[in-house]
Amino acid sequence: MTSGNLPSPAWSLEEEEAEDGGHGKPEELCSGEHPRQFFTEAQRLREQSLLLDEEVSVAGRVYRVHRVILAAVSSLFRDRLLNSRGPRTPISLNVAPRGWEAVLTFAYEGVLGSAPWRDVLAAAEALGAPRVKAVVQQRCEVLGSSQEDAEQPNGAEELRRNLRSIEVLYQQGIGCDLELEADGCRLWVHRAALACGSEFFGAMLLSGMRESQGTKVSLHTISAQDLRLLVSYAYSGVVQARWPGLLRAAQVALQYQSSSCLALCQRALAQGLSPTRCLALFSMAEAPGLEQLWSRARHYLLTHLPAVASCPAFPSFPATCLAELLDSDELHVQEEFEAFMAARCWLAANPATQVSEAKALLGCVRFGRMSTRELRRVHAVGLPTPLPPDLLQQLLVEAEVPGPERRREPDQALVVIGGDGLRSDMAVRQPSGKVWWARAFCCGIGLVRTVEWGCLPPLPAPGRFRHGAASLTGKELYVCGGQDFYSNSSTLASTFRWDPSQEDWEEVAPLCQARCFFPLVALDGLLYALGGRDNGIALDSVEVYDPELNVWREAPALPEPCFAHAAAILEGQLYLSGGCSGTDEILDTLLHYNPNLEKPRALLSPMGVPRAAHVMAALGGRLYVAGGLGKFGDLLSFEVYEPRTDSWTRLAPLPSPHVGAAVAILQGELFVLGGYSHRTYALSHLIHAYSPGLGRWLCLGTLPRPRAEMPACILHPAALVTTQHATKPAG
Template identity: 80%
Template sequence: MKSLAHFITYILSPQRGRKQGSRSFCTEDWSGGPYHLWQRSPANWTMSISDSAHRPFDPGSVSLPTQKDRLDLPLPDRRTPSWPPSPDEDPSLPPFPLEEPVRRPKAPGNLLSPALSLEEEENEDEEGAAEPEGLRSEEHPSQFFAEAQRLREQRLLLDEEVSVGGRVYGVHRVILAAISSLFRDRLLGGRGPRPPLSLDVAAGAWEAVLTFAYEGLLGPAPWGDVLVVAEALGAPRVKAAAQGRRKGTGSAREDEKQTSPAEELRENLRSVELLYKEGVGCDLELEAGGCRLRVHRAALACGSEFFGAMLLSGMRESQGTEVSLHTISAQDLRLLVSFAYTGAVRAGWPGLLRAAQTAVQYQSSSCLALCQRALARGLSPARCLALFPIAEAPGLERLWSKARHYLLTHLPAVALCPTFPSLPSACLAELLESDELHVQEEFEAFMAVWRWLAANPETEESEAKALLRRVRFGRMSTRELRRVRAAGLPPPLPPDLLHQLLVEAAVPGQERRREPDQALVVIGGDGLRSDMARRQPSRGVWWARAFRCGTGLVRTVEWGRLPALPAPGRFRHGAASPAGSQLYVCGGQDFYGHANTLASTLRWDPGQEDWEEMAPLCQARSFFPLLALDGLLYALGGRNGDVALNSVEAYNPELNVWRPAPALPAPRFAHAAAVLEGRLYVSGGCSGAGRYLASLLHYDPKLEKPGTLLSPMGVPRAGHVMAALGGRLYVAGGLGETGDLLSFEAYEPRTDSWTHLAPLPSPHVGAAGAALQGELLVLGGYSHRTYALSHLIHAYCPGLDRWLCLGTLPRPRAEMAACILTLPSVQHIALVPTRHQTKPAG
């Protein structure tokens, strides 16, 4: 075909012939040629690390290939090369920016049936949707008492005075009543001015109790004096804390048993909530829509920004004992008051949507953050369509972004939902216009428009034409165009409109590729030199956004090259992107001896040409995961030389400094970690004694005892990958007591249970893993049985429960790192294609 216009005329002609060879494809014999998967006998080649240009050979510091590096993890030597060489730093390849890549075919995962309406979906079984019943904000108790402390320091809303040692302390009676029976009795006595309560106790011990009430920990004071104050106030929890301090003096085991300040504050808030439910000491009555609630003035001001502003404004409502709220419904009033006392929202998905709207309207930031997180986790096609118009309201920008991203990544499934035709045409046009629309083929975008037009026959022809013009017909294949011709346009649209649009799309250069906003980046690793003679740590940094389907079973990955790591390269390192826009690499090894463990930290920004050296780790480490959480980077455990570590370090990108963080419960290395819904999980690895671990750990750096053991994996493993996807944790591959592990498991946090899924098609020990566009990717690694490096990329599709081979890495690697990075749009074309003929696995 000389042009697309000629082809369109041909394809729309009913008399066209079926001439063979009208479109040519690469049908190269995959048993030979340049892509032949060849192997050489180990007898015909050798691997040498003694003649490295940058390290002298030291027999005492190098791990022999037949050993397990004293850690039950093999350092493979005779790895049979399974792919022809392509150098990591080929000067003939253009640097970033590279080509504008094409979106890889995507299958939606973890979706409820798109054929269900929202009402039908809510009646589905509990497994079909994550109904967040009784969601609770972990931050609310600390925010509640931080506000109470601020009010006390500014002497606002104080209703009790206590005289100790000649000094008068102003306090909030309800806050002290949460820990003291004495103040609870005074709260029962009603409101109104009273003479100061005089206590004959040590001032330091009294202040320590105040600190416990407002901050959750005992202040510095002799434990004996604190016990006296606790007895006088009737404060059993203060007494228990003081006794625990006494027993724990000089005992690490007893220190571990101490309740953390965060837990004490949660208990304090539960006591305040109990006072509210029992109606003890309530000094304010709120009325809205016929609903009357008696509350504590101070507690309400601490738990709700809206009521705090009202009670501290000096207006008439802030002085009386009854307040009528004419602009608030009874349902909203109950929600706001309940959240102020509990930090919880007890509602299903529709109730959460209303709660989010209420939180925006009445300035409850904690409630809004909780609802937005829950709504974003529970998205489905029907829910997303219900949420998208509402999320456009001011204050719900984060939720709108999540809903828009869901629509972009799941449009084919959303188009099957019964409520899809209710989506405004302007929203559909904006989705079709986006380069980030994830469709397996452009025909899916056409079918989404077709279904919308078929369900809205009253649509004017001009509006229908505007939608259809956003379908990129110029990017369609021959097969897709034939399917378009077969589908036609739904009535009452004229049939010749389709022919007109196809002819318009034949203008060269008019259609852009659809380009996802995130790229997969692979950094460093252990591989073979181009001459296959010896192993060498890699400096290569590659990125890919295009995973393309070729003819038949051919898969093509379009790789681009980023600036290489500084010489001599590294492997067994950590890599992460805190905000998705900058890439950090730290630790690892630059050679094969125990003395070659690194502490250096490197950073690359898409606007930079080279890597920038940042502050080093406090302790050199390898075999460890690096993760981003709450704006910080965490390096967890690992190995320094031949010593396993339990230490954790946190890096602040703004300050460029590493600081120690609470340690893991026990040393481990070759483990995996992932962040799911703001919680950091650590799985498996090897202990300091070289035993494979099956444990799963929730690590919370905000707690003094950060490690909470959860249900263990079904199989102990190390050198595996773990990623968070669709509200679950997935663990794949690695090495176990029996050798290569193909087993694949998923962890459900709600039930604290594991489920075995379709196994991996081939071994991946020391592989890299990442979650991209709704799929789990496992890249490279090696086989413990054959010591052969792997170049394969396997993807798990949760919706299909099977593995697919997406293609290959630029060259076989193991013990590299991978992460997801947001790269700017690229206009220049420069391909580094790799191909692999494969069939669906599993």
């Protein structure tokens, strides 16, 4: 029971609080794992006869249980918990043993077991267990009166409801048998429930030491605020706080060994990163157990250095850490001059820095990679006082020319499949069958950027374009539909699958209907092919593929036929935007499509401009749409949809046209790849990436060959370890 030496947040988050006036509604985060962990521990304690406080006799057999766990489902045990003062007397039940055991299993595991439903109903009636009774009656109605065994309930949902019932008992003070005191705060809790919900308190209450005995425990190393957090989370699995509060909750969870609370806070903290928040996380960088969170924060710092350098807290960032960022190959800057300006900004705010330390920091800037224009800007800006002017000249003379390149090797693989070359000579024009994946993104001298490409096995000849591609697990690729030539009759229905265990593509069940110009998305372990066009006719049909059954089946149709539209999955929900209608009208619609409903469509706020052959992707809880074709030709416009307000916001436009481009999300950035210009019919081989934190586009290099009307996917790098085909694939 030591407090450890984990520091409190050392960075000011006043800016974050000021965004909502410090009165923003706290976000409620609920752990999906905590109820299961809570009752798994309860079951372990029961099997080892620990903290048991109730004896139940059924048909001559005595069962020892935790009264608070049974009280979550039974009014009989809730009443015994309410009147638990005085000597504890065993209880005898006149019910069938299998019916009692079913209720007991329901309380600890959320399921009923295999008892006959008549026995379970009788036991539920005797114990005052309405939820058990309702589950059995519902299942029996579905299965018919002739069925002897009731179907199992949803164990995870029932455990969540069980935990909520125990939380209500705590809030009402029913049956609490232990008083905790810390820093003047006193809380009455259930000994058994607290041991199940918190590793820290479980270890304390089961240790056999003085704190595990009696009805009162004084805690001298925990603040009142931390005690309330730990107890509240133990009973609920919920953390309610704005971002600074989450930072504090993560520290408490780490310090007092609440693994599920720590995991919950880390996920939330990683999703809400900003320059100021990343600097705030630095105080926790060395804490064991937070390596994954710090890795995400470090990556954010590497990709948003200009924005980080403009934060008020940036001068307090340790020089050694800034040097490590500047020296990293993965530093993601538009030009090396930005790295120099970050170092200069820090030195200007820390004038007491020794010359030797300043030289070491500036030595991490790769002056040898700068263009002549960048070097002129460096000379024009110079070094801040009181550093000697000749230090800059010394650094430039000592710089290695050319300096080492910056090389980003993402932790996921970007894959581009097939596409069209748009050659003017139709006799030699054919779709590509190549499948490429990006090994690394390299930064040369000045703004020169290249991508190191590798090849996967090519698609079966003759290739295809206007097709769909997706991955269900990140370890395999599915490709279906599209066209293999340039007539309406050349639309495809075939579907192919590839994974690293295969040397070539495997043909699986074909689509029910041939289609092209359609998106293919993965949702809940299934693939959805939405709309498109066949033989020149727009489609409203939707098909869903089940990989376990290897079969396509019909899903609810779209509200109207459309093709050349885009789709994306945001927080488990499927959205479609734009496209062309059956009369070739370009649409501005945004549709929420729920395949589990008979009428699965809900129209949302339309985009700012109608568009087709565009891209859409989900990033940071928002939907981004970019490029495509508008009523008057190429679109450079770029906008983002905010689901909470059902509204669109215009952002920085694309640097160049991308009609029929591919899209992917890689390391928190939106990638738009290839496409063409409808005005000139010139193909694009450029890769543009948008960083929401910086609000700008960056050209990261080029495709191996110019291509349009092809999809892109993201795979786990482990899936490509054994596929080392070619480093510079042909087109």
